Amino acid sequence: MLARPLRALLPALCLPACAPGFTVERHRLGPPRIAALGVIDGELQAALWSGLGLYHDEAPRLRWLVDGLLIGEGYGLRAPTAGLLRLEAEIDGVERVAELSLPEEPALLPLRVQREELRLGDRLAVEQRRAVEGAPVENGVSDDADARLVVEGAEGRGLRWMLAGPEGGVLELDATRADLLRHAVEYDDGAVSRGARGPAGVYTALVLAIDGAGSNRWRWVDVGMGAEGPLLRAGERLLPLDLEAPASRRLVVRFEIDDEAGLLGLRVGAATPLAEAEAGPDPLPCAPQGRPLRLDDLAEGRCTRADVDGQYVVLELE
Amino acid sequence: MSLALLLCAAALAAPAVVVRERGTNDPVPGAELVLPDGRVVPVDARGAALWPAAAPGPSGPSGPSGPSGPMRIEVRSAAHEPQSIDWDGQEPLRVYLVPLPGVAEIVVEARRDSPSVSRQIIDRERIEKTPGTFDDPLRLLQALPGVASTPEYAPTAGLLSVRGAQPTESQVLLDGIEIPFLYHFQQYGSVVHGRLLDEIALYPSARSAAWGDAVGGVAAVTTRQADPRKVHGGVNLNAITAGAYVQAPATLPGGQRAAFSASARRSFADLGESSNDQYTLWPVFWDYLTRADLRPSADVRWSLMGVGAGDRYGRYVGDTAALDPIQRLDAPDFRFDRGFHGLILNRAAASADAAHLSSAGFVHDRWSGAFxxxxxxxxxxxVQVRHVSTLSLTDRLSLGLGGDARAATVQRTAVLDQAWSELAGEAPLLARGVAVDERRSGVVGGIWAEPRLQLGPLRLQPGLRLQGDSDSGALSPEPRLATVLRTAEDQQLRFAAGRTSQAPGLDATSPVTGAPGLGLIRADQAALGYDLAIAGRWELGAELWGTRVIDALDEDPAEVADVVDGRAGGVELTSRYRLRERFFTWASLALGRSFRGDAPADFDQPYALNLVASWDFAPGWNAGLRYRRSSGLPLTPVQGAVYDGDTDGYRPIYGPENSDRLPDYQKVDLHLERGFALRRWTLVVYGEAWWVPAQNNAMYTVYSYDYTQSATVAGPGFVPLLGARAEL
Incomplete structure (x- = not known):
């Protein structure tokens, strides 16, 4: 087999050559994929992107192997402390495989994300963007602004940024920050420019922190970009709900499938804060034992849209 | 006083009229001046008119024997266009005659004898006039049957694969000494100036016992001996390189005649821009060659040559097109720098019953890559030495014998903390991912003897070579046999067979990165050929060949080399027709397969077609056409990928090795050249263009970041090139 070609030399002496562009790129989640894999709180976890949005219509089928031996299927498996982890996933009918070196002591990475508002204009080069300061915001930025996401708790880790959905663009800034645009990002021989502008609404990024040794952590981060209507913060996710910040960290909500609801794919039919002492409705069978549902459980396939459609569920706001 | 003395005296007095050739400024010794009264004045070896004593002479310094007043003279020569000139009979006159087109000499190449009956030759004329070389004729190697034809500027373009062998299994010799590389980068240019090339010979397989340590082919490049009579020189400029060469005679102290040659070239694309999105240091290549020729006697020739070449550039590691600006800033800035310098001494001696050719060379090759x-x-x-003697023992029997050796020391260091597979082609030690600090030495060599017996129409040439390698301790006796049966005046049957071997090399047997137990690679080769010249001028040839390779290296940049057996076979058909200095055409069709293990070899090419034509259709004009078509090289398909959670990257899952193939390649080259013969020098302006149809322009496959999508990178489809040469 030939070594990887030294293809870089081709254009060096001004000779034209070209390859068609790809419709997938690493900063956009695109078709179904295993977007992240790690051991979190002693449990094997994976961020499974459905290719549809922040929901799954079919429950992913997961097979977990360590050093080639099957150790279990589905969600919620406890993580062995050593070996090569292999996940074979069927996501919306697509087979995907991922591997990870199991860490002996997974590091705790409580990632937090700060949103900032700024106006970059055409100043998209790295040095230009570094010169622009952002102002902290709670949930989102105004219609004509860009957003900056600042990650805390990822020291010593490398960050990877991926956008959900076909709109917008993400530009990394440094080891902890990235800028989120409603515009697509276009590259031309190193120069960056804005492409098509996406609609106003909630944009979602997946930020992954890796240390190269299997201690991975990730967060799904919603940002309102000129979004109309109130948004309720649930961890790093946003729900289109007109509620004052509830005293309780839990809500009882009723989800309904809504294909017009953007990446969320669900409409919130009703929402009521749940007092700490209240038990609320029975947990959904798909929800992890011992804790209420999170929106990320829908994004990563623990629960499908059908599992929550028409159901009153307790939603954890973190 | 005799007429001769009169002529001499007149000539020495003052050569008032000198006749030279336009473009070369060479004297025209056979020319004549025809005076108005019909008398004829000859011209001497310096081109000076030899006025007879009886002729009326100029009143000037040429004395009373020359012409005395204005007149119209005609100057004529058998090989030049005649010219009429009005002359005042007073001032010295220099006449430049335009040469007539050359005599249409038919060249039948199959008549040339060679100890290796399987061979292909490109001589000086074809070197200079074949289209599609972009003024760099060493690229013609890929036009020869048996050499894998690859797309221009593809990653494989600079690699020489002969009859399905791996590139590392072939040797490239420059005046008998092996050089590290023949082409800059991916065939952007060869390392030898085209005007200093004399001949390119390819010995694809089943060679004479004189050749060893290569289980693939041998490409022997011969540089040109400088003209000992006059100065030649030129400058050349095209879209990629600028260069110059000069050849000059000299007289050494003691009166000995010598000649010197020198050339130098450099790419210049870096001068306008030093970096871009992908390159931090624009690619640069350069080469030089100097040569001194000495002929102390009629039978002995010495030449001493200095040669060197280098490539360097800086680039980001990784595919920067797929990176964010911030990632691009973090991408390592890799610097590649490779160059070699060589000193090559040759001595050729010949007598009535013996000929000896000795070569010795020292080559220093430095290859660095860092970030x-x-x-x-x-x-x-x-340090390399090679000697070949041919002794004529009787009218029917001669003996070839000789030996060669190559002693090498390799110093390798690699400082790294991980494997960098992206750099496999540029820094194999970094791709291997193993820290190295070692110095190793070894000697590879062989001695051989080959009686050559001529029995009427049959030439029988059994040979034996004893090949050894100090690294593996292996000693390999290698019998060879070649026969040529001349069945008629212009027909011959050729057969050659034998065993050859090759040392795996000090890198492959390194105890740090290789497999110390590797032995010699061996190959059993055979070739059967038939040559026919129709009507004494149109040559047709066919050659059937087969090779079995045992314990060939199976190299992967990321792994220790292993061994694998291989087999290859095919047939090559050739057609040649040439009128010297007027027209030539050649065509070849190579059909064959090559396997390593059960998989097609990396350079398995089921067919390759080459058509070349060059025509001097008018004085000063040359047009050329070259067409090639070949099957695409094999590739190993990617059938999927595994997401690596440790790095957030993807690792490809490969399908069966070399089970897929790039599309067929075809290319048309056109060449048009106009030479202007000025009085003392010649200006040649030329244009070349190539065209590759879009569907046949695949160079290699690239994949999306997750290997779910693939695309073929196409080479340049239409490339024009304008160039000029000025030559003394």
Whole structure:
């Protein structure tokens, strides 16, 4: 087999050559994929992107192997402390495989994300963007602004940024920050420019922190970009709900499938804060034992849209 | 006083009229001046008119024997266009005659005898006039049957694969000494100036016992001996390189005649821009060659040559097109720098019953690649000697014997903390991912003897070579046999067979990165050929060949080399027709397969077609056409990928090795050249263009970041090139 070609030399002496562009790129989640894999709180976890949005219509089928031996299927498996982890996933009918070196002591990475508002204009080069300061915001930025996401708790880790959905663009800034645009990002021989502008609404990024040794952590981060209507913060996710910040960290909500609801794919039919002492409705069978549902459980396939459609569920706001 | 003395005296007095050839400024010794009264004045070896004593002479310094007043003279020569000139009979006159087109000499190449009956030759005329070389005729190697034809500028373009062998299994010799590389980068240019090339010979397989240590082919490049009579020189400029060469005679102290040659070239694309999105240091290549020729006697020739070439550039590691600006800033800035310098001494001696050719050379090859704290350095110093003697024992029997050896020291260092597979082609030690600090030495060589017996129409040539390698301790006796049966005046049947071997090399047997137990690679080769000249001028040839390779290296940049057996076979058909200095055409069709293990070899090419034509259709004009079509090289398909959670990257899952193939390649080259013969020099302006149809322009396959999508990178489809040469 030939070594990887030294293809870089081709254009060096001004000779034209070209390859068609790809419709997938690493900063956009695109078709179904295993977007992240790690051991979190002693449990094997994976961020499974459905290719549809922040929901799954079919429950992913997961097979977990360590050093080639099957150790279990589905969600919620406890993580062995050593070996090569292999996940074979069927996501919306697509087979995907991922591997990870199991860490002996997974590091705790409580990632937090700060949103900032700024106006970059055409100043998209790295040095230009570094010169622009952002102002902290709670949930989102105004219609004509860009957003900056600042990650805390990822020291010593490398960050990877991926956008959900076909709109917008993400530009990394440094080891902890990235800028989120409603515009697509276009590259031309190193120069960056804005492409098509996406609609106003909630944009979602997946930020992954890796240390190269299997201690991975990730967060799904919603940002309102000129979004109309109130948004309720649930961890790093946003729900289109007109509620004052509830005293309780839990809500009882009723989800309904809504294909017009953007990446969320669900409409919130009703929402009521749940007092700490209240038990609320029975947990959904798909929800992890011992804790209420999170929106990320829908994004990563623990629960499908059908599992929550028409159901009153307790939603954890973190 | 005799007429001769009169002529001499007149000539020495003052050569008032000198006749030279336009473009070369060479004297025209056979020319004549025809005076108005019909008398004829001859011209001497310096081109000076020899006025007879009886002729009326100029009143000037040429004395009373020359012409005395204005007149119209005609100057004529058998090989030049005649010219009429009005002359005042007073001032010295210099006449430049335009040469007539050359005599249409038919060249039948199959008549040339060679100890290796399987061979292909490109001589000086074809070197200079074949289209599609972009003024760089060493690229013609890929036009020869048996050499894998690859797309221009593809990653494989600079690699020489002969009859399905791996590139590392072939040797490239420059005046008998092996050089590290023949082409800059991916065939952007060869390392030898085209005007200093004399001949390119390819010995694809089943060679004479004189050749060893290569289980693939041998490409022997011969540089040109300088003209000992006059100065030649030129400058050349095209879209890629600028260069110059000069050849000059000289007289050494003691009166000995010598000649010197020198050339130098450099790419210049870096001068306008030093970096871009992908390159931090624009690619640069350069080469030089100097040569001194000495002929102390009629039977002995010496030449001493200095040669060198280098490539360097800086680039980001990784595909920067797929990176964010911030990632691009973090991408390592890799610097590649490779160059070699060589000193080559040749001595040729001939007598009535013996001929000897000896070569000795020293080659220093330095190969570095580095970024940040990661680096590799490979320095190889080699001393090479080669000797060939041919002794005529009787009218029917001669004996070829000789030997060759290559002693090399390799110093390798690699400082790294991980494997960098992206750099496999540029820094193999970094791709291997193993820290190295070692110095190794070894000697490879052989001695051989080959009686050559001529029995009427049959030439029988059994040979034996004893090949050894100090690294593996292996000694390999290698019997060879070649026969040529001339069945008629212009027909011959050729057969050659034998065993050859090759040392795996000091890198492959390194105890740090290789497999110390590797032995010699061996190959059993056979070839059967038939040559026919129709009507004494149109040559047709066919050659059937087969090779079995045993314990060939199976190299992967990321792994220790292993061994694998291989087999290859095919047939090559050739057609040649040539009128010297007027027209030539050649065509070849190579059909064959090559396997390593059960998989097609990397350079398995089921067919390759080459058509070349060059025509001097008018004085000063030359047009050329070259067409090639070949099957695409094999590739190993990617059938999927595994997401690596440790790095957030993807690792490809490969399908069966070399089970897929690039599309067929075809290319048309056109060449048009106009030479202007000025009085003392010649200006040649030329244009070349190539065209590759879009569907046949695949160079290699690239994949999306997750290997779910693939695309074929196409080479340049239409490329024009304008160039000029000025030559003394």
């Amino acid at each position: 940040a704290d990661t680096s590799q350095l490979r320095v190889e110093d080699s």
